[in-house]
Amino acid sequence: MIEQLVEAPSIGRIGEPYYDEKNDRVKYFSTSIFEDRNSIDDEIVRATQIAEDNQASRITMRFITPTGVYMGNEANIALGNGFTGFSLLYYGENNGSRVPDESETMAEDVIIQDIHTKQRNSEKRCPGRYAIVKLEPGNVSEQDIMGLEKLFAEAFTTYTTTLDQESIREMIANNVAYAARDQDGRIVSIAVAERAEFDVEERTFSVAELSEYATKKEHRSQGLAQETTRALLNELMGNTEIIYAESRASHYAVNKVFYNLGFDYRGRLAKHCVLSGDQEVDEQGPYENLNVWSMIGMED
16 A cells, blocks of 8 residues: 555645645545535534634535535545445635636636537547656656756746755655656656555545646647656556546646546636646636546556
């Protein structure tokens, strides 16, 4: 079993609600199964108290429940394999300073609607001049680390976690990362899967959150994000219960990647975290809305 996470950048701390200062939110990924709405409400009250103690502007919580007990108010993922009949639901609540503008959410709804009018294109491949490689400490040079720092700085104006050279080394050491190298061997695109495996009432539950997507501007529209994601999926599917992504709702291309590869849209997280970069919808303020996409794993 993978060591239970204390506090990972994307998935967060497992098993207890805590205050995430950088994103001014209380975050929670429960390791219990909640059989009824009252038990969920008790946990919401507990998280709300932590938010009040820290003057946090958001709470964001993930619960496993029998399907149909509660749909969640932001997103809901039906589970499979050993958890068939259960759902992973998202509950979120923001104070008045952190409410999305209706024009933003309507424009982001149009993005999702437009994507769903398209035929899934899972066969799209990047040109042969790129090499898709797994990044591991033994094959990543200091030049690669400096290049990745510049790549992330180009892709994101602000980001939910720190993306300096030290954190990039830790990211590669502790997660599954695939990249595209150009003909000169430079990393020009990257996708990362953060994994966690933990016990949920004596059953093993394994998750992978896809994140840290970035492609250099001059190499975009080549299918690199889709190809690196495909490589991630090939590695994750046989040993992961559920694979999901919380993608920027304002950015069309990354949402289209998940749709093309068979992910299902599950909902939206309101002003979820500090994040900004290239976008089709002009979101205001330091926080952005994120779309939840998911795929059931554990295929043979």
